[in-house]
Amino acid sequence: MSELDVSTIDLDADVHSVRLEATNHEGCFLGKNLAPKKFCAGAASGFAMADLLFGLDLGNAPTFGFSFPDWRGHVSDLTFRPDMSTLVQWEPGLHSVIGDYWQADGSPVGTCPRNLTRRLVERLTTRGFTATIAVEIEATVFEESIQEARAKAYRDLTPLGGSAGTAYHLAKSKDWVDYMSAVARRLDEIGIEWEAWSDEDAAGQVELNLVPGSPISVCDNWARARQVMREVAFDRGHTVTFMAKPTAGYGQASHLNLSLKRDGANMFYAPDGPSTTMRHAVGGLLATIRGATSVMLPQITSYRRLVDMSGPPTTVSWGIANKSTAVRAVCGHPAYSRLEYRLPGADANLYLAVAVILAGVIAGLDGELEPPEAVSDLAWCVPDLERLPDTITKAAAALADDLILREHLGDEFVDYWVGTRRWEWMQFHTTGGDPFAELSEWESARYFEFP
Structure with missing residues (x-):
């Protein structure tokens, strides 16, 4: 690729730096700041970033104990390629741009969340469908500054x-x-367009709803909106966390809404209830939901949310207008018929969550999978309903054995993700985690600020 000069990139004259932005597999928002001249010179060819951005855990330790993909070498470089359609003025003098990670041979990094989402979107497109998604961002805000929160070990805020x-x-x-x-x-x-914000169930908890859109654009907006929430908290002397359960009270979710269109028509709509397309999508989502749990609930603390009658789903279930199920069908409206996937925690990487959901939907459409009977009563505490995996290792094992998700996500991603979850379990049990605590100090230190 040829180099670009400043005249081909829309940078204001007073720009002093351009920030590169992308998530790693953990959902952390990573990047670095470049001088405008450096950015313009390398925008087409990309910028080198060490593979450790995917090779470190949330405690900054290298992850070991499982096979490494080809891209992970001896602190080799990966290439960050900016998506120029995402270039915005973040603040006076600072522009930011979101991008993806690629290998030296030009192939995508298998664990790059944005590339994985794009691949699943393309697979859906080849079947004649376009997806629209919406996300609900939940977070808890505390009076203390981030420095005060750190001094208190993120406890009793x-x-x-x-x-x-x-x-x-x-x-x-x-x-x-x-x-x-x-x-x-x-x-x-x-x-970034938003629709609503409100008080959520826990003290200090907020919910922010972003405007629905295409999967990649909504995921980009999700990543940036969380960064905004952090920066505004810092500026005002407060702190915010997206930890799945930052206190012993309520946890935090990241519900995802999905609809499919073909030739402009909502394919989830039918006058008399779920359409055939919606039923098959639900069938695919439930067929993969046990393996999907590992991505939707990525950390040790994620599973502390799975308490019956407290909000999160605990069973492999779906229902019409039933918020106690894992998948809620909203039916009866030509524009608003959709599926709400209620499993992800606030700590889930939205790019990966969307990729996994689309994989399940595609499998359901391809195989014309019919879902089990819809649950009309509360789906909690029901002995006849299969339980979702309730630990990080059970969910990792379910994903490792899920042939459908392997087919669509690829062995490279699945094996690497499963390895990192098992590593996380080992770190918890060998470096200070307390499995008998309602919320251990180890978890607060590891997850409060990240992802």
Whole structure:
């Protein structure tokens, strides 16, 4: 590829740096800042970044004990290629751009979340469908600054806005409202459209709903919106976490809504209930949901959310307008008929979650898989319903054995992901984790700030 010069890239004259942005498999938002001249010179060919960005765990230790893919060498370089359609002014003087990771031979890195999502979107397109997704971002905001939170080991922090934990509560103190208002303004400034924000169930907890869109664009907006929420918290002397369960109270989710279109028509709609396409999509999602759990609930703490009657799904189940099931079908409207996938925690990497969901949907469509009977009552505490894997190792084993997800996600991704989950289990049990604690100090230190 030929080099680009400044005239071919839309950089303002006062730009002093360009920030490269992408997630790793853990969902951490990574990158580096470049001088404008450096960025323009290498935008076409890409920029070298060490493979350790995929080879370190959340404690900054190299992961071992399983086979390495070809791209992982002795701290070899990968290539970050920017997607110029994502270039925005982040703030005066700073632009940012999202990209993907590639190997030296030009092939995609198998564990690059954005590349994996794109591959599944392309597979869906070859079947004549386009997907629209929407995401609900949940987070908890605390009064303390990030420095104060670190000094307290992320324990016994003060929820921003008071102790009220009822969803949609408007009797919040002004600091909570000011925080979310500032987040909304920053999203507007960088061009991320949002639909709503509100109080969630736990004290200090918020929910932010982004505008539905194409899978890649929504995932990009998700990554940037979380960065905005962090930066606004830091600027206002507070701290925010996307940890699956930052306190002993309620956990945090990242519900995903999905619809499929063909020739402009919503293929999930039927006048009398779920369409045939919707039923087959549900069939594929439930056929893969045990293996999918490993990606949707990626960390040790993720599984502490799986408590019956507390919100998250605990069973392999679906239902119409039933929020106690793992997959909720919204039916009866030509525009709004959709599936809500309720399993992901707030700590899930949305790119990977979307890729796994699309893999299940494609399998369901290809195989014309029929789902089991819809659950009409509460899906919690039902002996006849299969339980979801409830530990990081059970979920990893389910994914390792899932031939459908292997077919669509690839052996390279599945084997590497499973290896990193088993490594995470080992680190928890050998470096200070307490399996008998309601929430151990090890988990707070490891997950509060990351991903």
